[in-house]
Amino acid sequence: MNYQPRPDDVGFLLNTVLGAVPRLRALPAFADFDEDLQGQVLEEAGKFVAEVIAPVNRDGDEIGCKLVDGQVVTPPGFREAYRAFVDGGWPALSAATEDGGQGLPSALEAVLYEWLSAANHGLTMAPGLLHGAYECLRHHGSDELKARYLSKIATGEWLATMCLTEAHAGSDLGQVRTRAVAQPDGSFRVSGGKIFISGGDHDLSDNIVHLVLCRLPDAPAGPKGLSLVLVPKLLPDGTRNAAQCERIEEKMGLHGSSTCVMRFDEATGWLIGEPNRGLGAMFVMMNAARLHVALQGIGLLDAAWQKADAYAHERRQMRAPGPVPASRGAEPADLVVEHPAVRRILDTQRAWIDGSRAIAYRTALQLDIARHDEDPKVREAAQRWCALATPVIKAACTQQAFMGASECLQVFGGHGYVREWGIEQVVRDSRVTMIYEGTNEIQAIDLLVRKVLADGGAGMSALLIELRDELDASRETDADVQRRMAQLRYLTTTIAMAAPQDAKLAYEVADDYLRVVMLVFLAWAWARIERCAEPGDVRWSEPAAAFRRWVLPEFDMRLGIVKRACEAVTRLATA
């Protein structure tokens, strides 16, 4: 079965739970935005994803991208689907109208990308970096570069890449060696090799705009000597630039996206922003990209859930324990969904999907607020949310995508391990999301070491207070969330006090700390969802119950791991 977006579910979370529309309308940029428009966009997006993007997913995996005579050929149907995507104006959803975009909120774009990823992760990789490239160029590009490339990128007419990794420089970008040499005409000559370049070559758009991280002659060593250069596949005069895909990787999954080894041989490019400030310009792309990766995780898990849920409602095996289920009829065996172990798997994934959606959509809303609110203090608070929440959901949602898709595969028994049902593709595809745009371990270090501990936990504390204010302490569930928030604040202080005594401590417990934060986020989300849902609506009450029974117990475990690690360090230091 192909993925089927469900706009009603998303609308409930965006509007009833998060109050998106009034919050957005309060921003001058979206003064005309309303629920009707939002509903219409979601409805159309859902239809487009289901009818155009989802059907070519299977060929994307089974046929995949191929390198033919130095050119990447995408799987059957990908060109047409991408053309329809551009023609429908979907790539330009949140780009400014003056650049050819539709000027809609990031929150809607977030939903669109979640659905696209659920329906066809491979194809979605192609436009996945467009928005980041657009923002990067818009903020840091010269007027000339913007005139030449900005609207082409905003509309998706030309696709973009992010060329960071080199064979010896993955997580460690300071080691990048690709060189760029200034030319008298103001252009640069770029030479070097890059690996793991998603969409480094393809046949979806005529031109491809590479944003290449490189080093100018005599630049300082390390990450502070990196510059960003725009290198197009086709030069402005239409001739081919010396930027070539040498090889595409054989991967575990994501066969619908070409992962290219790129060779730049004195390729012509133009500097974006200041020399040696490339990493800063690139981080604009990376933060947007990290939110998108979190949404990929959510989408892929929802895709896995839809497959498993459908199978569990059609396959019969053995008698289920307990009262005779209504679905039994005269059948000798019960539906798989009646078996408690299967019910638990399915409800647990829904707990993750919908709780994560609330947090990810909230992050997208905060992006809109950070960009458009008139009050600098409000913008700052929104930026704080994005800085702290993005690594949390990037890591947690992608891990759950893989783990949860594997659980969903289990619902199929042996049938899950063969290609037929498409569930094993989700497991293979989703695995990469735990790695790219910064491995999940790096997200955890980013959160704890670079962000939370950098201000002694003040930012995290402020964020939690903000969330707490949206709870209703008179409700038992909400009070429980508040209690956990207090525990998290105390934990943060404990780490902040112990960390100076052992430089490794924070790095050792960063993953656990990130999980604690995510579990607080999810607990908050489910408290909000339960308050907003119709009482007794099983669509929301069952995942809420599953969350408390099967997901939330991890909170105490992680808390304990971090606490004991801190205590051990303190004991050693005082011994």
Place this chain on the structure above:
Amino acid sequence: MNYQPRPDDVGFLLNTVLGAVPRLRALPAFADFDEDLQGQVLEEAGKFVAEVIAPVNRDGDEIGCKLVDGQVVTPPGFREAYRAFVDGGWPALSAATEDGGQGLPSALEAVLYEWLSAANHGLTMAPGLLHGAYECLRHHGSDELKARYLSKIATGEWLATMCLTEAHAGSDLGQVRTRAVAQPDGSFRVSGGKIFISGGDHDLSDNIVHLVLCRLPDAPAGPKGLSLVLVPKLLPDGTRNAAQCERIEEKMGLHGSSTCVMRFDEATGWLIGEPNRGLGAMFVMMNAARLHVALQGIGLLDAAWQKADAYAHERRQMRAPGPVPASRGAEPADLVVEHPAVRRILDTQRAWIDGSRAIAYRTALQLDIARHDEDPKVREAAQRWCALATPVIKAACTQQAFMGASECLQVFGGHGYVREWGIEQVVRDSRVTMIYEGTNEIQAIDLLVRKVLADGGAGMSALLIELRDELDASRETDADVQRRMAQLRYLTTTIAMAAPQDAKLAYEVADDYLRVVMLVFLAWAWARIERCAEPGDVRWSEPAAAFRRWVLPEFDMRLGIVKRACEAVTRLATA
């Protein structure tokens, strides 16, 4: 890199920790067995696995099995490797000498299969069922059948399959429809379709012996109407039987093993054991097979660890926090292994591998004791161990194989997601072990519902007392294990009391209960290992510490989940 068995590690666990040799020598069947012989077999097995089995693993995945003109062709090198396996006498390791076997303990066979699986899971599937088929035929076959097939199977000259699953009957074997009709000459005509038959066809041995679960005319419905029929690929007169592989599955992994759709069209066969008692005869195979699957899990995790450990000692990325590591030298970046998150991943997997080995090898020893001890009470206790421990290690070791291989993949960053290093193959291959021979959810139900609760927890309690007697309560670590054992006993009682009030309860918490048991097993194993290892030997002390820091905290979490579920049921019942 190819898998490299390490006989010293295994020897330490078998001898120093488990005291295998004296225990085995006390059995009349192994009176001549000694440490020298054991050391020699392990040394030779290690060499054989590294030199013959491991090198063809990659082609097994990348080229895989193909169906050509109705015959399965195995990957390049598989025929030769299997021939060497037979010629070396390895399939017959634990088979009786009168059947052409070597009469060695199951414990050694367990180690051999762990290593084989680590080196080449696909190829190992072929002889993986030999031992089960041998035991089944030996115990239930007629003299005529035994004369014709037993030594061929014992020596691996002919391979065997287990034909259970049908398209509509996976976990639910009661629904099997394949029919067998008695003929005047005492043979049977077998007709029907089977799916997911590992090695249903191949070119590794001339003949293939299928043990087919089927239904005689007028047999009772359900599992009590199943019979077991031996259907050879080649009939005794050398002609081809009507047992045909129709298709092989496209799978997520394990491409080196053919997963066949089999068609039996009035194929000739002979009944094994009594009519309608087929399931019982087959269970002899399945219990041995489940231990082997646990060992596959352990082997695959060790293979993943070896790859990640080697990569982490060669790849450099970023500066590690904390004191300057000796490995830094003049390099601008530190070895990946110096980063705490990587260290944690590697040590945690070792904690699982070596702890699980101790439990799995103990189970294999108990198999030897259950078969050969002169005292029926001792045999009974050994059988109890096998019955209770087998589902635990089948489920827990296979889940950790997949999860842990995925963690090991993470050590490689983006390089782990591409084929080059072979780590993603381990993730794909290992996934099936959570499904076959009874899904892990079914193992958990088997443990809790069918075994533990069936006697009110008495068997589990006796098993724990047996383990407790091997601890030294004067040591802090050992006392902690005893405390957890007491908690597990109390938990068992709690479930036993609550279960009658809600038929679903035990099914809902079976997975958590199984994890609690496994964590107690592992805690016991590491307490024993620590007591036996040289003080300060980091080979054992570091995984021991990792076990306590990162693995054991799950114990309280699982305990809490089960407890709360029981309390909720009891509250409802008394409300």
